[in-house]
Every structure is written in C-alpha cells, then in structure tokens.
Amino acid sequence: AVRHNSGPVHRLHRRTVHQIRTLVRTHLYIGSNMGHLSEIVVFPIKSCKGISTQAATLTNAGLRWDREWMVVKATADEEGRHKFVTIRQESKLALVVPSLPASALSAPLGSEPEAGAAMTVTAPGQAKPLQVALARPQKAALKSVEIWDWKGTGHDEGEEAAAFFTAYLGFPARLVRYLGSASAGEAPDVVRPTDTAYAPGHEVRFADAFPILVASEGALADVNARLAEAGYTPIPPAPALPLTMSRFRPNLVIGGTGAWEEDKWAQLKVSVQGGSGGQVELLAVKPCDRCKVPTVDPATAEKSGGEPYDVLTTFRKGSQLGFSVKQWTHAVFFGQNLVVTPDSVGKTLRVGDAVEFASPAKQW
Template sequence: MPAVTALCIYPVKSLKGINVTSAPICETGFIWDRQWMITRPDGRFLTQRQIPKMTLIVTSLPQEALSNEWGQVSPDAALTLNAPGMDPLHVPLKQSAPSEGELKQCTCWEWSGLARDEGEDAAKWLTEFLVKPVRLVRYVGQVSDGTAESNPKRRACEPEFGNGTETMFPDGYPYLLTTESSLKDLNSKVDEPMDMNRFRANIVIDDSVAPWEEDNWQSFTLGGAPDRAVTFHSLKPCSRCKVTTTNQETGAVGKEPLMALGKYRSGKALGWSAMGSWKHEVFFGWNLGADSSGTIAVGDELKVTRTRTAPMTA
C-alpha cells in the first residue's frame, strides 16, 4: 500500500522548509506552514520568482513547536532564520493580539487583507541579505474572527475549487501532495535529475504507485490506524511556475522542469479545461484540503476512498 515518505513545512513562504516526521492537521494547513511571508514595502508578496536568493535562507523551529504540544511553546520560543554571512534572526512564536499599528495591508495573489508586520529588526535583516527593501509579515486570522470570506485577517481559497477552505500564505491551498513515482517519470525526461524540493510539497508519497496516479485520487485517508486517519480531498491540480527551475541548494535558475512538463503535462495535453488558462499551464502535484483533524506521520499508509471519474473539465 502506498505510504508517506516525507512531510515538510515552510514557515516563511519561499524560504527553505523543515522536514518533519509528523505534523498536526490544522484548519489552514500544517501548523506554522506559510504563516509568514516576505513583502515589498507596499505589502505586495515576494517569492523566489522575483528573488531566487530566498532559497538560501534556512528556517528552523524549536522541537516543541513541531510536536502535538505546539500550542504550549515557551514564551521565548522563536522562528530562527539563518543565511550565509548573517547572524541569526529570531522571530518570537508567541504573539499577543496585534495593535492597529502592527497590522499592514498585504496582498498574496488574489487575496488582499491585513497581516502583522514583524518589525524593523526583521525587515532590516531580510533587506540586508536580499539586497532589496522588504518586510516580514505574519498571518493573524483566527476562527473567532468570522468567516474567511468576510474578515480581512482571514484568507479563503479560490471559491471555484476551495469551497470556503481557509489557508495562510501558500500560493493557494492548505496542502500540496506529490509522488516519488511521478518525479522519477519526470526525471527520465530531463538531462539532469532534480530533487523533490524543487516542488515544495508538504506530503510526498512513495513510488509504489504508478506515475501520475495521483491525478485519479479525489479523496483519500492517511493514517496508521483507522481511529486516527485523516481525510484529504484533492481540490485542484498544481500548476507550476519558474520557482521549480531554481536549484533549491544554490539558487541557480535554469529552464527545467518546465520545458519537459510542457511536452506532456500541460492542460492541453491532459485534456484539462476547468479554467481557460490551463491550456498553457503545466502540472505537477495536487492541492489538498482536509476535512478532519489529527496528526499524520511519515510511514502512514494512503487509502484511496474516492476516485475521479472525469478529467478536470469545465
């Protein structure tokens, strides 16, 4: 039976992720995943698309923040950023209700709303390393703040596919799943094989499934026992951008895998037409939502409970 081989969270959008052995499921995704993002001074989000050097910044969290006791972290616990030639930056995990002056108008793709500015020390550190004026902001939406659609501190996924699902600062959805078998198939079509980290997945499934079999999974569970299985739904295939062409260890930018994917994983080649733009987009991995709480772990078995009976068409 297919199983989870890797789990990863990315505390700051577009910076290096943290591999974990288990992760609690929260309403907006894995705890801490894309809870922060880097923006221009005017609040517009930035990623490796604009600044490939972002991949050189390493993120780390204290162990208690990565466990089921994450809500009981000590007052001095911090997100730590490290980068070549820089002293570490520490950003406190504990947060009080933000004051009006700490809230900043920000945008992340289609979303425009309020996030907490993490202050001058963080902005100065990131500006110095990235050689570009930037700010660090944090997602502050809470369930008690009203619906994601109505409150400026909360962000809802695309209504066409997300059905009101809330997410923090990933490109669009709470979770991203990929499979090792699909990566192997892609690597057979490029000159230099690439690592899975190019695709910045949260959940990676082993190579016991056929390449691209994940296209057929509409709903599935992950869990080592029925009483702790978590149900996931594949909401939308993940269209890929130039971030995948950035070597995540060096920051060097190339042309693959987009050229290879364009030959057989475009919306046109797959017959996917749910959105007009899909004809010219290329796809690797699936965006997910979860409708149950719990914790998943490396080694958890995947059980498909519902398959997709038709392609992603309008």
Template sequence: MLRLSALYRYPLKSGKAEILQQVGLDKLGVDGDRRWMLVDEASGRFLTQRAVARMSQLSALWNSKGGLTLSSPGYPPLDVALPGGNAELRGVTIWRDTLRVPDAGDAAAAWVSDFIGKPTRLVQIPLERARTTEAGYGRDDDQVAFADGYPLLVIGQASLDDLSQRIGRPMEMLRFRPNLVIEGSAAFAEDNWKRLRIGDVEFRAVKPCSRCILTTIDPQTGERSADREPFATLETYRKTENGAIFGQNLVNDGIGRLEVGMPVTILE
C-alpha cells in the same frame, strides 16, 4: 501499498524547507506552514523566489510557540517572536488577495531588508485572518495561510521518477515544494485522486497544481537551470489549458498528526 514517504514544512513563504518525520495538522494544513511572508515595504506586495531567487537560501525555522529563527550563510541568526495581540497590522497583497496581518517588527525588518537588498517587512498570518481558497474549487469555507492557493500539496514519488527519467538526470523533489510525498502509486496517479486518508485524517483533492519558472531554481544553490529544466520537459507532456501540472492541491478535513511511513488509503 501506498505510504507517506516524506513530510515538508515551509514556515516562510518561498524560504527553505524543513524536512520532518512527524507533524500536526491544523485548519490551515501543516502546523506552521507558510504562516510567514516577506513583503515589499512600500507596496505590501508579497515576495517569492520567482523574483528573488536567493530566497531559496533563506532558512526560517518554525518553533512550537509559532515564532521563527531566520538564518542564511553570512548573516547572523535572528529569533523572531510571534507577534502579539497589539502588533501593528500591515496591509499586504498576495496574488488577488488584499488583507491586513501582524507585522513582525523593526528588528526583523532590518534583517530581511539587508538580506533582500531593499526595504522589506516580515509579516505573519494568524488563523483568524486566514484567506479563503480560490472560488470554484473545494468548499466556500476552505481556508489557506500564505500558500499560493491551497493548504497542502501532494506529489507521488513515481511522478518525479518519471520526470527525472525523461530529463535524463535526477530532479530534486524540493523544486516542487510539496508538503506530502507518497510512494507506491503509479506515476501521476495523484491526478485522479479525489479523497484520501492518512492516519486518522481525510483529505480532499481540489485542483491540480500548475507549475511555473520557480521549479527551475536549484533548492541547494539558489541558481536557475540554464536549460529551464524541469519546467521545459513538463511543458512537453504535462501541459493543460491551466498550465503544466505536477502534483495535486489538497484540503484536510480535520486535524491530527502525520508521520513518515504511515499507510495511505485512496477513498475515491
């Protein structure tokens, strides 16, 4: 039997994961997932672990009011409120998308600038300013917050086990930053899923997830693997014309709640 074996949320894009036992889903995926982002103050361009590996050590815990608590070793915690309706709007760029979103204010900016080491702003994306997903995949009205392309990512536990065996040492699931992990399927079965149901919520698989050098960053230490693993091995047997793929991007068709242990049904 297939079951939901792990749930993760990443309140801040490229920040540390929250490990969850249960969570709600809204129109943009997991409640509070990647609703916040760091941007270069001058250009508005988004910042991630690809360029700033130490972001893996930045904790941003989401609270039920939508705000964050920022913390990292050596830095005092900072509570950041959800920007109000009169918050300054800042122009930002994430991949090919340019949009205007609420800025979290100067106190948050001072904290993240000190952490990053250059002038940086913290921004938040409300539902009404959500981006649309990549054209050509899913539906025209599918939306996403600050995740790279889609609201949710699912990975089968057997897929990680297969990769770890090939590398010769265990790989951490959090290197791949999924929202949902499913046990009980064959390795890479998720490649072929089109629709699935967990609890009362149905999901559509819209596109395999192409991986990058970010997977080589140890989520515990923030250090890059000297041997480029697991990306190096992925490229030997999972490479496609769209890159080395690992995991499946999903869109949820409805809202509801998920809980670790729930059965998973593959509908198509």
C-alpha cells in the same frame, strides 16, 4: 542552458542513467490505491527553505506553521498595501533557512508554544540569526498586505526582522505573519479564503492558493527518467540528475504508488500512527499548475534554465491531459492541491503513515 542528444560535455554517467531508469520502472508499474507518507515538509516562510519533519499537526489551513510568514516590500503601493515577495522575483530566498523547535511541529493544536520558543532564521552573509517569537502577539501590529488577488491584514514582525531581510535582499523588505481565523477579532480582513470555485469554505495562509500540496515519488522518477532518456546534458547552472523533490516544494510526498497516480485521486485517507490514531481525510480539490519556480535550484538559488519545466511541457499540459478548462490548455501540472476535512483538524501526520486513495478524481 540545456542540450539534448548533444556531445559528451558533462554527459551523465551510464550508471546514473541506469539507476534512474530502474527507479521509474519500479514506480510505473505499481498501480496501487495504497501508498505511504515518505516525507512531510513545512515551509514556515513563503519561498524560503522547508523543514523536513517526522510529524506535523493539521490545522484548518494546512500543516501547522506552514507559510505562516511571508516577506513583503516595505514600500507600500498606491493603495497602502505591501506586496508579497517570492522566489519568482528573488531566487535567493531559497537560501534563507528557517528552523523551528521539534516540539512545535507536532504539538497539539491549540497548545501555546513553550515560553521563549522562537523560529530561528539564517541566511548567507547575515552574521546574526533572526529570532521570531512563535507565541502570537497580544496585540498585533497590523500591516495591509497583498498576495495574488487577496488584500488583507497581517502582523508586522518588527524592525529587527525588517533589517534582516532588507540587508539580505538589498531592498527595503519586511516580514509579516498570517493572523487568520484565530485572530478574527484583530481586523475584519485577516482570513484568506481558498478559491471558492474549487474549495469553498476553506482557509489558506500565505501558500499560493491552497493549504497543502502533495506529490508522488513516482511522478518525480518519471520526470528524471524522461530527461535521462532524452540524453539530457546539464550545462551549469542547469541541474544535474536526478532532480530532487525540493524543487517542487510539496508538503507531502507519497511513496509506493505508480507515476502520476495522483491524477486519479479524489481523497487521501491517512491511517494515523501513534497518539489517538484514527484516520485523516484530505480532499484533492485541484491539480497543481506549475510556474517556473521548479527551475530554481534550491541548493544554490540559481535559475537553472528551462528544466524541469520544459520537459513537463512535452507531456503534462492541460491539453495533453485531457482537461477541458480553457485556461489550463497550456499550463503544466505536477502534484495535487489538498484541503483538510473538519474532522481531521488537530490530528498529526507522521512519516510512514499508510495512505489510501479514493478515486475517481473530478473530470476537468
């Protein structure tokens, strides 16, 4: 529950409000076509905790290892498919912590993981961590899966992984791995394409719809400022201010720009530090419409009432942003969906990389 302009229950300290107001004013008036990568986050397992990393290698389907795995129901539907499970139904997935060897996150594309390298997965109440090999199996254990409107085939990670997630979630569950274009010979339906209406010819693993989500520090600062100005008073389990970016689960966070500058971006050109250097080009293909996932507190897995979704409905609906797409009228938007250009595949992004934004964005 949330109260606006109410009594002193859990009232924000005045200094906190002042700090948030100062932060958003800083972001609102920058108005530059330049910024920098302030954070890179890889989410190895869909809906589980992300890994904030200093560097990540780009593939044709986004950041390497991002949404490479997802949890599915162990019981198949009438078509024999295992449906995906997310934080929307099981908020406690937010407390599952995958970790990867640092060397794996920025390893050159095409390089094999070190012998024995594994993803380690921990979760509250699970005494023994789960180890999942990073090396792809020589022969996949094929499993028919379904995520949104895609029906395809993934690799089943076996009984130990199934037991781990079954015990944690309290119902029969399994862990599956994306096979994709690298394993096209395994089965005919292992490649999941992006929506051809927005990004024809691209591939996405188990992210909701597109390979990369980008958001700006300025946008988050504005959301926090609006909540503070409205006299937002959190009543547990509602979140305290400032809300963190982890609620929105972006892969890339941009600093040094004005609030909502991302609405104007058509392309991001990243000047790559180190390695072979050069430039990465990422295309903005669709504004990101948001569900209620940001109302889940990533620190506690509590569904914390309506915020920040409710405040976004006051100024970030499609109708308020001037979008003409009918089905976007009542949707709320935060962030931009990106795809990787072919020449950028294999390059490595690093925190601190300078980013230049090409405008204008497509008129929706």
